[in-house]
Amino acid sequence: MAPMHIKLWGVRGSIPSPHHTNTLDRKSRQLMEGFFNAGYSSINDIDAYLANAPGHLIHGWGGNTICLTVQCDDKTIIIDGGSGIRNYGYELMKGPCGKGEGTVHIFMTHVHWDHIMGLPFFLPLYIPGNNIIIHGVESCVGGVFEMLFQKPFFPVSREMIGATISFQQLKPREAFTVEPFSITPYLLDHPDPCWGYRISNGQHVFSHCVDTECTRMTRKALGPDLPLYQNTDLMTFDAQYTTKEKFERASWGHSSATLGLDLAIREDIKKVVFIHNDPTAEDEDIANVERETRAYYNKIIDLTKRYKQLVPDIDWSFGVEGQEIVLS
Ligand SMILES: [Zn+2]
Numbered sequence: 001m002a003p004m005h006i007k008l009w010g011v012r013g014s015i016p017s018p019h020h021t022n023t024l025d026r027k028s029r030q031l032m033e034g035f036f037n038a039g040y041s042s043i044n045d046i047d048a049y050l051a052n053a054p055g056h057l058i059h060g061w062g063g064n065t066i067c068l069t070v071q072c073d074d075k076t077i078i079i080d081g082g083s084g085i086r087n088y089g090y091e092l093m094k095g096p097c098g099k100g101e102g103t104v105h106i107f108m109t110h111v112h113w114d115h116i117m118g119l120p121f122f123l124p125l126y127i128p129g130n131n132i133i134i135h136g137v138e139s140c141v142g143g144v145f146e147m148l149f150q151k152p153f154f155p156v157s158r159e160m161i162g163a164t165i166s167f168q169q170l171k172p173r174e175a176f177t178v179e180p181f182s183i184t185p186y187l188l189d190h191p192d193p194c195w196g197y198r199i200s201n202g203q204h205v206f207s208h209c210v211d212t213e214c215t216r217m218t219r220k221a222l223g224p225d226l227p228l229y230q231n232t233d234l235m236t237f238d239a240q241y242t243t244k245e246k247f248e249r250a251s252w253g254h255s256s257a258t259l260g261l262d263l264a265i266r267e268d269i270k271k272v273v274f275i276h277n278d279p280t281a282e283d284e285d286i287a288n289v290e291r292e293t294r295a296y297y298n299k300i301i302d303l304t305k306r307y308k309q310l311v312p313d314i315d316w317s318f319g320v321e322g323q324e325i326v327l328s
């Protein structure tokens with residue numbers, strides 16, 4: 001079976017969050033100070049320095065809102081149409097979509113702004129002959145284009161979209177097939193109904209669990225939605241808040257990385273990538289949350305070793321825009 005590739009086109013929550021100019025100034029200064037403090041002085045040393053420079057000073061985590069692709073061989077499905085889908089649209093235009101011969105499947109979790117705002121800028125929509133199929137559990141997902149292209153909110157009217165657009169309503173907790181993928185929606189915990197997806201290609205399983213507050217944590221409380229988390233190779237999880245913020249912002253619909261780790265440890269999830277970062281979080285803040293999460297994880301490992309309990313090793317990280325994770 002071919003590997004499954006999961007690519008992150010947008011990892012930010014709530015609203016696109018470009019760097020403030022002051023932030024860029026600060027980062028440039030910190031990088032230059034780091035360069036000279038490390039003993040480098042030549043232009044030829046730049047690559048060596050950058051290879052070990054902290055990630056939050058170089059690429060950061062990215063500012064586009066949620067959009068992911070799942071690819072196996074030459075088949076790809078998209079999850080959500082946040083601002084990250086714009087860049088994926090440019091990629092698609094290099095293939096059949098650029099000639100009006102493409103078929104695109106977009107699986108929507110829900111229609112909060114941060115998950116739909118990139119759709120008007122998704123170029124394959126404007127090429128006659130392309131076939132765009134929008135999938136979702138909630139019936140309101142089908143009307144998203146009617147709403148987005150209403151004048152005077154956008155200069156292009158719905159009638160000017162050249163591609164054929166259709167809506168495929170999914171049944172809760174029932175698998176839907178787009179070969180080679182089997183895609184099953186499960187309910188998450190969010191202020192408006194939001195559906196996570198368990199996606200299998202017959203060998204690898206990827207579960208997308210964003211946006212969710214995870215108010216139902218026990219297996220019993222999760223009930224029919226528990227399979228979303230079971231026998232999973234990779235989980236993308238909502239880590240908008242720090243652990244402290246998670247409790248301060250109860251009912252806001254988002255979670256924390258530490259909660260995601262609890263779930264992953266209990267359900268033996270092999271790999272976890274945390275996304276949906278808070279728009280107010282600077283890259284340094286996300287680096288701090290990463291440290292907080294590392295301390296929490298190490299503490300669990302130490303405790304369980306002390307009591308001679310076995311805890312599975314979890315390969316976890318905070319996702320970076322543009323990153324590709326391969327399940328092989
Ligand atoms: Zn969101």
Ligand SMILES: [Zn+2]
Nearest residue numbers: 110112190211
């Ligand atoms: Zn939401």
